[in-house]
Amino acid sequence: MAQLKRFLAGTMALCVAGSLMTACGGSDDSSSSGGSTASKSGDSAAANSVADVSAADTEKLTEENVGKKYNIYCWNTEFQSRFETYYWPNRDEALWDGVEVNWVINPNDDNNYQTKLDEALGKQSAEGGDDNVDMFLVEADYCQKYVTSDACLDVIGEIGLTKDDMKDQYAYTQEAMTDGNGTLKGVSWQATPGLFLYNTEYAKQVLGTDDPAEVQAAVADWDKFAETAQKMKDAGIFMVSGFDDTYRCFSNNVAGPWVQDGKVVVDPQIKAWVDQTKEYTDAGYNNKTSLWDDAWTAGQKIDGKVFGYFFSTWGIPFTLLPNTLDKSADEGGEMAEGNGGYGKWKACEGPQAYFWGGTWLCGAFGSDNIAITRDIMLKLTCDADIMAQITETEQDYTNNKAAIQKLIDAGYSNPFLGGQDHLSLLSAAAENINMNGKLSPYDQGCNEEFQGAMKDYFTGNAASYEDALATFKTNITTKYGDLSMD
Numbered sequence: 001m002a003q004l005k006r007f008l009a010g011t012m013a014l015c016v017a018g019s020l021m022t023a024c025g026g027s028d029d030s031s032s033s034g035g036s037t038a039s040k041s042g043d044s045a046a047a048n049s050v051a052d053v054s055a056a057d058t059e060k061l062t063e064e065n066v067g068k069k070y071n072i073y074c075w076n077t078e079f080q081s082r083f084e085t086y087y088w089p090n091r092d093e094a095l096w097d098g099v100e101v102n103w104v105i106n107p108n109d110d111n112n113y114q115t116k117l118d119e120a121l122g123k124q125s126a127e128g129g130d131d132n133v134d135m136f137l138v139e140a141d142y143c144q145k146y147v148t149s150d151a152c153l154d155v156i157g158e159i160g161l162t163k164d165d166m167k168d169q170y171a172y173t174q175e176a177m178t179d180g181n182g183t184l185k186g187v188s189w190q191a192t193p194g195l196f197l198y199n200t201e202y203a204k205q206v207l208g209t210d211d212p213a214e215v216q217a218a219v220a221d222w223d224k225f226a227e228t229a230q231k232m233k234d235a236g237i238f239m240v241s242g243f244d245d246t247y248r249c250f251s252n253n254v255a256g257p258w259v260q261d262g263k264v265v266v267d268p269q270i271k272a273w274v275d276q277t278k279e280y281t282d283a284g285y286n287n288k289t290s291l292w293d294d295a296w297t298a299g300q301k302i303d304g305k306v307f308g309y310f311f312s313t314w315g316i317p318f319t320l321l322p323n324t325l326d327k328s329a330d331e332g333g334e335m336a337e338g339n340g341g342y343g344k345w346k347a348c349e350g351p352q353a354y355f356w357g358g359t360w361l362c363g364a365f366g367s368d369n370i371a372i373t374r375d376i377m378l379k380l381t382c383d384a385d386i387m388a389q390i391t392e393t394e395q396d397y398t399n400n401k402a403a404i405q406k407l408i409d410a411g412y413s414n415p416f417l418g419g420q421d422h423l424s425l426l427s428a429a430a431e432n433i434n435m436n437g438k439l440s441p442y443d444q445g446c447n448e449e450f451q452g453a454m455k456d457y458f459t460g461n462a463a464s465y466e467d468a469l470a471t472f473k474t475n476i477t478t479k480y481g482d483l484s485m486d
Contacts, residue, residue, distance in 0.1 A: 067128055067368040070096075073104045073120065073136035075113040079359065080105070082189060082394075083376070086386050092375045099369065104133075114142065121151050121364065128368030135373055138186065140176060140358045141444035147177055148441055152185035153363035153370065160374045161187070165382045168401045172433040177360050186360035187381045189390065190313065191399040193429035194248060195422065196350030197320055198308035199341070206235045206307075212420065216348035219308075222276065225351050229285040232307050241299040241306045242289030243277050243458050244451060248356040249310060250276075251447060252433070257440035264446065264476055264485040266469070274454055274465060281458045288459065300324045302341035312356035313397035313426060320345065321416050335415070343415060347422045353432035397426050442480055449475045 074080070080103055106116040120133050138146050146152055155161050155177075166174070170191045177186040196219055200210035207218055207228070218228045229239035240246060250273035258264060280286045287306065289296035299306030300323040311320055324341030327333025337343035361381070363373040379386055387398035388406050395414065398404065404427050413419040440446075453472035456462035462471065473485045 067130055067132065067134065068098055069100050069102045069130040070134045070369050070372055071102045071104055071132065073117050073133055075106060075108045077105065079137055082380065082390065086390055087376055087379050090379050090386060095372050095375055099372065124364065124366030132366050132368060133364040134367040134369045135376065136362050136364055138360050138362060141447060143176055143186070143360055144439045144443065145441040146362060147179050147185045150365055153365050155184040155187055155377070159363045159370055159377065161377055161382070165378060168384065169381065169399050170401070170430045172355065172435045173358065173399050175435040176358070176439055186362040187377050188358055188360045188399050189380045189387065190358060190396055191430050192312040192314060192355045192358040192397070193426050193433060194310055194312040194354045194356050195347040195425055195429065196308050197311050197316065197345055197347050199302060199306070200344050200346055200418065201302060202232070202237050202307045206231050206237065210346060212346050212348045219348065219350055222351050229280065233284050236305065238287045238299065238306045239285045239308070240280070241287050241296045241309065242291065243281070243286065243455055244291040245286070245310055246276060247273055247451060249350070249352055249354045252354045252356070253352060254438055257438055258446040259440040259442045259483060262483060264483055270450065278458055290455070297323050302344050310350065314357060316416070317395040343418050346417050346420050347425055349425055349429060353429045355433050442483065445479050446476060449479065
């Protein structure tokens with residue numbers, strides 16, 4: 001193995017004031033990575049940001065392991081399962097000689113995960129040690145908080161992965177984790193392009209077909225989507241469940257980040273979501289639910305009176321599938337047609353490409369086991385055979401084009417989606433995602449506060465969009481005291 005550069009920082013200064021709570025693809029902490037659900041206001045000018053590390057002392061270490069514990073910080077057991085099932089049997093055993101893996105799992109509720117992680121990163125020792133964080137995981141909505149700090153190691157320059165190693169990863173997964181200097185700070189085993197998932201019973205009832213190509217023609221752009229929404233309404237069916245359902249289609253197609261030169265900017269795509277959602281609410285095209293609430297979940301039953309949901313890759317196995325079943329596995333239910341809506345949902349591209357969520361692996365600045373970090377990243381984000389196995393077994397869309405194409409060529413089909421090959425749709429969608437220069441460290445708070453403020457407008461509690469916008473301005477500049485908003 002090539003010699004790796006290992007740098008240890010001196011003291012890590014963290015500036016974490018402001019509470020943010022994130023969720024991973026749902027309200028259950030054991031679910032996959034996805035969107036955030038709630039937030040609490042903070043009172044610091046640099047709320048929830050990680051300050052730059054001052055490296056007064058740097059030391060080039062040898063390639064032997066120094067630490068006898070490899071500490072991984074995450075918020076649920078999803079990555080632990082991937083690690084134990086797919087990495088551990090393929091690990092470089094020599095690197096782990098005398099080293100114990102230690103999982104530090106702090107659930108997302110009450111901002112626990114980021115708070116505990118930031119506390120640990122703030123205590124990193126320049127001399128290494130068994131208490132140092134070696135690897136930590138981040139989600140899309142707050143990844144830039146860490147990318148723009150010195151908390152993460154340079155994946156190429158310090159951890160030792162090469163561009164050739166990562167050649168089959170989707171570009172946007174690297175764009176999301178690249179800082180302003182072009183330095184890659186993290187990698188992911190998954191990509192999270194999104195599709196429109198629809199109830200085939202309602203498709204046949206209203207559109208006369210459940211064929212994905214025909215349904216796609218009925219939702220190919222937002223004008224056609226609205227036309228179909230009216231047909232669904234006439235049949236007593238909601239086109240989408242609630243206020244938030246189309247949000248990621250717009251928020252992940254913005255021209256620039258939420259914060260530009262210290263100012264909060266409402267992108268035209270975000271305003272387009274507001275206009276559409278107000279129209280859908282007034283016209284009765286949605287059921288006025290909020291993401292993750294009981295009514296939103298109930299619509300995913302095969303008789304739930306909701307035509308479709310926008311989900312990225314994790315949403316299919318972790319959210320839609322369990323929510324549409326009549327009986328879970330714990331209740332004696334089988335993953336087979338006849339159990340609720342199993343086999344009665346299908347997917348199409350929808351009106352525009354988007355992604356939602358994602359989880360990235362970061363090597364911690366101050367780790368004394370960087371060779372192990374490299375081995376994990378290499379096996380779980382670059383090895384096509386391992387990643388194809390993850391997708392086939394877990395329905396987790398992996399971040400490797402060669403792995404996905406291998407499955408498509410072999411005739412992949414998803415039994416939950418009636419035997420459909422949705423990987424081909426996801427592959428095309430992933431190629432159309434561009435996140436270059438579109439993320440900021442403030443995204444989680446901006447998304448949550450904006451969606452929260454707009455709900456008063458949608459429901460009539462705020463007299464106008466301008467009133468709701470004024471609420472957003474107050475809340476976001478309170479949460480992030482270093483920002484302004486014209």
